[in-house]
Amino acid sequence: MAEPVPVSQPQSSAPVNEDELVRGARRGDLKAYDELVKRYQERIYATLYHMTSNHEDANDLAQESFIKAFQALKSFKGGSSFYTWLYRIAVNKTINFLKQRKNRTHMSLDNLDFNAEHDPDLMALISEQTPRRAAGLTELQEKLNEALMKLSESHRLVVVMHDVQGLSHEEIAEAVDCNVGTVRSRLFYARQQLQGYLADYLKPT
Amino acid sequence: MNENENNFESLRRLLALKRHETPPPGYFENFSAEVAARLRAGEGGAAERPAIELPWLFRLLSAFEAKPAFAGGFAFALCLLLLLGIVYAERPDVALQPLLRTAQVSSPLAMATPGDLSSPPAAQPGFISSTNPIFNTPSTPSWFVDSQPAIAQQVSFTLPGN
Numbered sequence: 001m002a003e004p005v006p007v008s009q010p011q012s013s014a015p016v017n018e019d020e021l022v023r024g025a026r027r028g029d030l031k032a033y034d035e036l037v038k039r040y041q042e043r044i045y046a047t048l049y050h051m052t053s054n055h056e057d058a059n060d061l062a063q064e065s066f067i068k069a070f071q072a073l074k075s076f077k078g079g080s081s082f083y084t085w086l087y088r089i090a091v092n093k094t095i096n097f098l099k100q101r102k103n104r105t106h107m108s109l110d111n112l113d114f115n116a117e118h119d120p121d122l123m124a125l126i127s128e129q130t131p132r133r134a135a136g137l138t139e140l141q142e143k144l145n146e147a148l149m150k151l152s153e154s155h156r157l158v159v160v161m162h163d164v165q166g167l168s169h170e171e172i173a174e175a176v177d178c179n180v181g182t183v184r185s186r187l188f189y190a191r192q193q194l195q196g197y198l199a200d201y202l203k204p205t
Numbered sequence: 206m207n208e209n210e211n212n213f214e215s216l217r218r219l220l221a222l223k224r225h226e227t228p229p230p231g232y233f234e235n236f237s238a239e240v241a242a243r244l245r246a247g248e249g250g251a252a253e254r255p256a257i258e259l260p261w262l263f264r265l266l267s268a269f270e271a272k273p274a275f276a277g278g279f280a281f282a283l284c285l286l287l288l289l290g291i292v293y294a295e296r297p298d299v300a301l302q303p304l305l306r307t308a309q310v311s312s313p314l315a316m317a318t319p320g321d322l323s324s325p326p327a328a329q330p331g332f333i334s335s336t337n338p339i340f341n342t343p344s345t346p347s348w349f350v351d352s353q354p355a356i357a358q359q360v361s362f363t364l365p366g367n
Contacts, residue, residue, distance in 0.1 A: 030241055033244070034240075034241050037236070037237040038237045041236050041237060042233060045228065049228070050223055050226075055229075059232075059236075063239060063240055067244060072263060075263045075267050110227055110229075111227065112227075113225045113227045115225060140222060141226070144222055144223065160223075163217050163220040164224060201219060202215045
């Protein structure tokens with residue numbers, strides 16, 4: 001009889017198959033679930049942060065999403081990937097949260113990393129706004145987040161997933177549970193709205 | 206679509222700024238530990254799971270959370286069922302007649318006095334054959350259906366002049 005595969009392995013060994021981790025977590029193995037959390041925490045947090053523009057809210061929602069997913073693992077049938085299923089839980093939780101929060105928008109933005117100051121595209125955008133680069137980037141960050149928060153949740157989600165996180169239309173359609181045409185039209189509308197809000201910061205094409 | 210993509214190129218470059226927003230240093234090193242701690246503290250831990258697991262209930266609740274319209278439809282169906290139940294319960298001719306007949310036959314008082322069998326207790330005025338509140342329902346007013354037959358009484362007035 002084959003020995004059970006250990007789910008927590010040293011980092012030097014080959015990565016454990018996701019299906020094995022899901023099976024382990026379903027049996028209540030917290031080590032296996034911990035590995036799944038580590039795998040997807042950054043992507044889930046990033047989506048929730050870009051949706052809320054608030055670090056504390058994103059942190060709470062991300063933790064609750066992982067806890068909820070663990071509780072509901074028995075209902076995960078494997079029809080989609082674990083990540084898509086987890087993503088759906090996180091997105092639904094966030095949309096419900098934002099609907100309850102409504103107009104009580106309080107931004108708590110993460111800091112920009114070092115690379116932002118060396119991004120030629122961003123430098124080109126702010127060069128005409130202000131001679132001080134750091135101040136220019138921070139201002140641009142605030143305006144961008146304000147503009148995103150003016151969009152509806154469904155439109156913001158599509159822009160975040162496509163233009164910020166780089167997901168394809170098909171991947172978004174699967175995660176949001178709608179068809180590709182809807183994703184495309186939402187993306188077009190959301191970009192048009194954003195272009196209007198951020199006209200002062202965009203170069204004419 | 207390509208033309209649209211070109212129109213939004215400047216916007217997409219600006220949106221790239223969002224990718225440079227990062228949480229405080231060390232945040233992700235502690236994140237999974239915090240989730241694990243909450244799970245061990247009882248939020249979904251295996252030890253805290255109920256003895257009887259109901260996977261269908263989990264699926265139902267997940268479906269409610271994913272599709273609020275489904276939850277609304279389910280709630281509407283429940284309300285409709287409740288309303289129908291109340292309406293049918295208020296109609297004694299449908300639901301109570303068989304019960305009444307059974308209760309009259311098996312009434313303990315009637316059995317205790319076999320000599321009175323010729324006149325059923327329920328037929329005697331003011332006699333309550335059972336403590337079962339069902340027997341009192343005909344005298345209580347109904348919200349939906351007026352089950353009491355209207356009683357017509359003759360009234361005569363004597364005018365003072367006559």
